[in-house]
Amino acid sequence: MMPITLTVNGEKVTRHVEPRRHLIDFLRLDLGLTGSHAGCEHGVCGACTLRVNGKIMRGCLILAASLDGAEVETIEGLSESGEVADLQAAFVARNAAQCGFCTPGMVMTAAELLAEGACPTRGEIREYLSGNYCRCTGYQAIVDAVEDALRARGTTP
Amino acid sequence: MNEITPASIGLSREDLPNSYIGRSVPRPNVPKLVQGRATYTDDVTLPRMLQAAFLRSPHAHAKISAIDTASAKAVPGVIRVFTGHDLAKFCDPWVATLDHLKGMKSAPQYPLPLHRVTWQGEPIVAVVAESRAAAEDGVAALQVEFEALPAQTDMETALAPGAVVIHPELGDNLVFTRTAEAGDVAAAFAAAHKIVEARFVTGRHTGVTLEPRSIIADYNPADETLTVHHSTQAPHMMQGVFAKQLRMKEGDVRVICKDVGGSFGIKVHVYPDEVAIAAMARIMGRPVKYVADRFESFVSDIHARDHRIKGRLAVDAEGRVLAFDIDDLTGIGPYSVYPRTSAIEGNQVVNLCGGPYDFKNYRCTTTVVLQNKTPTCQYRAVGHPIATAVTEGLMDLAAEALGMDPVEIRRHNLIRDDAYPYTSPPGMRFEGLSHHASLDKLLDMVPLERIRADQTEARERGIYRGIGFASFIELTNPSPFMYGIGGARISAQDGCTVRMDPDGSIVASSGVTEQGQGTEAILAQIVAHGVGVPFNRVKIITGDTQTTPYGGGTWACRGTGIGGEAALQSAIALKQQILEVASAMLQAAPEALDLAMGEITDKASGKPRMTLFELGRIVYFRGDALPKELQRELVQTRHFITKEYPFAFTNGIQASWVEVDPATGMVKLLEHWCIEDCGRVVNPLLVNEQVRGGIVQGIGGALYEHCVYDAEGNLLTTTLADYLVPMSAEMPEIHVGHVETPTRESLLGAKGAGEAGTAGAPAAIMNAINDALRPFKVCVHEQPFTPERILRALGTIA
Numbered sequence: 001m002m003p004i005t006l007t008v009n010g011e012k013v014t015r016h017v018e019p020r021r022h023l024i025d026f027l028r029l030d031l032g033l034t035g036s037h038a039g040c041e042h043g044v045c046g047a048c049t050l051r052v053n054g055k056i057m058r059g060c061l062i063l064a065a066s067l068d069g070a071e072v073e074t075i076e077g078l079s080e081s082g083e084v085a086d087l088q089a090a091f092v093a094r095n096a097a098q099c100g101f102c103t104p105g106m107v108m109t110a111a112e113l114l115a116e117g118a119c120p121t122r123g124e125i126r127e128y129l130s131g132n133y134c135r136c137t138g139y140q141a142i143v144d145a146v147e148d149a150l151r152a153r154g155t156t157p
Numbered sequence: 158m159n160e161i162t163p164a165s166i167g168l169s170r171e172d173l174p175n176s177y178i179g180r181s182v183p184r185p186n187v188p189k190l191v192q193g194r195a196t197y198t199d200d201v202t203l204p205r206m207l208q209a210a211f212l213r214s215p216h217a218h219a220k221i222s223a224i225d226t227a228s229a230k231a232v233p234g235v236i237r238v239f240t241g242h243d244l245a246k247f248c249d250p251w252v253a254t255l256d257h258l259k260g261m262k263s264a265p266q267y268p269l270p271l272h273r274v275t276w277q278g279e280p281i282v283a284v285v286a287e288s289r290a291a292a293e294d295g296v297a298a299l300q301v302e303f304e305a306l307p308a309q310t311d312m313e314t315a316l317a318p319g320a321v322v323i324h325p326e327l328g329d330n331l332v333f334t335r336t337a338e339a340g341d342v343a344a345a346f347a348a349a350h351k352i353v354e355a356r357f358v359t360g361r362h363t364g365v366t367l368e369p370r371s372i373i374a375d376y377n378p379a380d381e382t383l384t385v386h387h388s389t390q391a392p393h394m395m396q397g398v399f400a401k402q403l404r405m406k407e408g409d410v411r412v413i414c415k416d417v418g419g420s421f422g423i424k425v426h427v428y429p430d431e432v433a434i435a436a437m438a439r440i441m442g443r444p445v446k447y448v449a450d451r452f453e454s455f456v457s458d459i460h461a462r463d464h465r466i467k468g469r470l471a472v473d474a475e476g477r478v479l480a481f482d483i484d485d486l487t488g489i490g491p492y493s494v495y496p497r498t499s500a501i502e503g504n505q506v507v508n509l510c511g512g513p514y515d516f517k518n519y520r521c522t523t524t525v526v527l528q529n530k531t532p533t534c535q536y537r538a539v540g541h542p543i544a545t546a547v548t549e550g551l552m553d554l555a556a557e558a559l560g561m562d563p564v565e566i567r568r569h570n571l572i573r574d575d576a577y578p579y580t581s582p583p584g585m586r587f588e589g590l591s592h593h594a595s596l597d598k599l600l601d602m603v604p605l606e607r608i609r610a611d612q613t614e615a616r617e618r619g620i621y622r623g624i625g626f627a628s629f630i631e632l633t634n635p636s637p638f639m640y641g642i643g644g645a646r647i648s649a650q651d652g653c654t655v656r657m658d659p660d661g662s663i664v665a666s667s668g669v670t671e672q673g674q675g676t677e678a679i680l681a682q683i684v685a686h687g688v689g690v691p692f693n694r695v696k697i698i699t700g701d702t703q704t705t706p707y708g709g710g711t712w713a714c715r716g717t718g719i720g721g722e723a724a725l726q727s728a729i730a731l732k733q734q735i736l737e738v739a740s741a742m743l744q745a746a747p748e749a750l751d752l753a754m755g756e757i758t759d760k761a762s763g764k765p766r767m768t769l770f771e772l773g774r775i776v777y778f779r780g781d782a783l784p785k786e787l788q789r790e791l792v793q794t795r796h797f798i799t800k801e802y803p804f805a806f807t808n809g810i811q812a813s814w815v816e817v818d819p820a821t822g823m824v825k826l827l828e829h830w831c832i833e834d835c836g837r838v839v840n841p842l843l844v845n846e847q848v849r850g851g852i853v854q855g856i857g858g859a860l861y862e863h864c865v866y867d868a869e870g871n872l873l874t875t876t877l878a879d880y881l882v883p884m885s886a887e888m889p890e891i892h893v894g895h896v897e898t899p900t901r902e903s904l905l906g907a908k909g910a911g912e913a914g915t916a917g918a919p920a921a922i923m924n925a926i927n928d929a930l931r932p933f934k935v936c937v938h939e940q941p942f943t944p945e946r947i948l949r950a951l952g953t954i955a
Contacts, residue, residue, distance in 0.1 A: 049573040100191075
């Protein structure tokens with residue numbers, strides 16, 4: 001077991017973890033943060049997308065033991081801070097979620113696109129979201145929601 | 158008549174604020190999804206809960222010679238190890254056949270096999286431990302000896318002399334065969350002006366629910382009850398299955414199904430590993446959790462669509478369809494899957510080929526055979542994409558042979574919109590369809606002239622684009638004719654209980670389930686509409702066998718059509734009951750009162766008379782103030798089942814506009830259209846999203862998704878890097894339109910909408926690719942239409 005101390009959603013946590021414990025399991029099993037999901041556990045589907053030290057990453061490809069001193073943000077943290085409230089509202093308005101399993105990861109990725117302050121086309125939004133699989137919606141409503149949120153923030157014409 | 162008029166459901170005006178049917182109301186359960194506050198099965202943790210992992214067969218076919226569990230039991234954290242023999246003492250095997258599928262046979266299946274493994278990935282031994290990691294360590298330590306046996310993997314040779322008979326007690330590998338025949342096919346072909354034929358292949362693929370199959374079973378020996386938290390589409394069916402296999406009473410089994418991370422038919426079947434979990438919980442008297450990992454999903458979730466179809470079509474000189482002659486062959490793995498069976502997909506092909514068209518002569522045979530691969534069963538749009546690809550592929554070949562426009566040959570042959578009721582050659586009864594109205598509406602949306610001009614101009618630049626069309630029918634709102642008459646305990650009926658709580662809140666519990674389609678939003682709209690309250694005053698309960706009326710769940714496009722009608726009828730009954738009580742309080746005839754936006758009003762003037770809050774206060778807390786004989790229970794239950802037609806067929810048409818690169822064989826999707834007639838549209842936003850999502854799953858099967866096996870029966874596509882699913886960048890913009898032909902079977906008039914997209918998309922894409930390839934005089938009929946297959950058709954590669 002390895003001791004780690006890190007910041008998760010602004011709170012300092014200290015735990016002892018097995019070296020093989022992935023970040024997604026650490027969050028879900030050790031901290032009870034079940035908003036991030038394990039979809040494939042090999043870094044393809046994007047359901048476990050999280051923010052580590054300000055950048056989105058795959059929670060299933062990072063070992064918790066490597067995160068001593070890191071700052072981790074999850075969908076729960078972004079929801080509580082209100083950072084993505086507009087994006088989440090756009091997802092609701094556009095019905096950009098069906099089963100919802102991919103949705104937290106999708107919101108994390110879209111939040112990074114919004115934070116870039118760029119002015120992407122629909123095609124560029126689609127490219128940006130390509131690392132996040134959605135099996136239900138066919139993606140169009142998600143692109144609509146992200147486009148709406150970008151427009152509301154004044155970053156898209 | 159089932160027109161929803163203000164009078165028909167007792168509303169004062171159709172434009173009342175609480176007239177919710179037909180409105181794009183956002184789903185009330187999406188905020189929790191976007192905030193990570195949903196509760197999927199793996200999010201549930203119970204006291205003393207253990208975790209299971211399975212050793213899965215590395216062979217497609219092998220004898221289990223010996224199982225040594227000692228070293229697994231020695232692994233830290235491992236609590237217990239179960240073999241097939243251990244579980245067979247407590248759990249009965251099942252056989253998946255249906256009586257109405259004449260001659261169907263399959264072998265008994267145990268939760269874990271006793272002597273032999275019959276597909277690579279079959280669960281063999283379960284290890285239960287304090288954590289999943291420890292359970293997997295235990296699996297790694299198991300010592301199992303196999304004697305490899307030859308595997309029967311090719312469906313074409315399954316019935317040939319010398320084939321490996323997978324279950325010797327069955328005599329051969331034939332599970333089921335059926336031929337539907339109408340008219341005089343031989344004479345029609347003899348008299349034909351043109352005959353076209355092709356060999357179609359639909360690739361074996363699977364559902365890839367992003368949330369893998371998940372289950373927690375918890376047996377309490379003190380009160381002898383089994384509680385199962387399950388990611389499923391059919392909680393009541395599973396309640397019955399667990400009770401029967403574990404020799405319990407249904408009343409002692411409770412299935413709870415909170416949020417489900419995608420289903421698409423994958424989560425409506427009985428999986429041996431899930432029954433094993435229930436059996437182990439029963440034996441151990443404590444909760445056991447199992448969540449499939451992605452590798453396990455690929456080898457153990459049901460696969461589908463593994464068909465080879467030879468089709469012929471005869472047309473006359475005017476382009477009239479004279480006859481279809483179709484031979485379908487499908488391999489379903491080593492077992493028919495319980496309880497729906499794996500013969501239904503082939504049976505659907507027989508029922509649905511030629512479906513949109515008016516013709517007399519028909520012959521279609523399906524042959525369903527065993528093979529040593531993952532079992533197949535019902536996946537979204539069961540059989541429809543296969544039948545539609547065959548039908549629409551042949552229609553395009555006929556159009557080309559005749560020199561006819563693909564739109565014109567369809568217009569010429571589609572069943573007339575005034576021809577209903579209509580019975581198709583294989584015996585499907587259509588209450589009312591709108592093929593011509595749908596085609597007209599499609600042509601309003603698709604800029605066909607611009608597309609054809611662009612196509613011609615692009616070809617001159619060496620760019621090959623094509624447009625393809627696919628008319629389709631879809632079977633929805635199934636009656637007991639689907640499964641019940643075959644002996645399966647699968648409910649075609651669904652119920653809804655609607656009650657009013659003291660403060661005027663309305664709570665409705667329903668037997669249909671939510672897996673993301675928006676079932677709960679639709680039910681809330683219908684109940685709000687029926688009772689006469691604001692949408693946000695309605696709470697919906699689904700997914701708990703202990704608190705919802707018995708029902709079938711959500712599959713085969715029945716949530717809105719069946720569950721929605723039960724909700725509407727119970728809501729109207731509750732409204733009537735509320736008005737009876739109000740009339741006693743207000744000294745007014747019930748007919749003179751109305752309920753709108755949560756208030757009792759004077760019907761004539763619309764003047765508010767009493768709030769539901771006040772009515773609730775008196776009924777629940779001052780019942781003494783009401784007349785003694787007054788019925789005052791503010792709760793009503795109604796059930797609904799279709800009675801006149803075995804199925805409510807829907808119809809529609811899709812168009813796909815693609816670009817094929819002849820140098821690389823890559824297909825680029827440019828744009829996609831779908832007109833769909835699901836009867837009454839309760840929520841256009843949600844229906845459109847169902848159609849779009851369905852189309853994208855159809856696109857997956859047409860272009861990317863394929864469970865590839867080697868000759869020995871090893872699945873080669875077991876990661877999401879090998880098995881490709883559609884991603885956002887490759888998907889086109891999808892335009893959806895509606896024609897509404899309500900079913901007269903219900904007041905609501907709704908039919909299903911969830912599978913139409915998947916039914917038609919592969920055929921539309923196939924026809925579009927072949928339209929693009931027309932200058933090369935080649936075509937492709939084998940899905941998925943990979944670059945390799947397109948290059949092979951072009952002769953670029955051998």
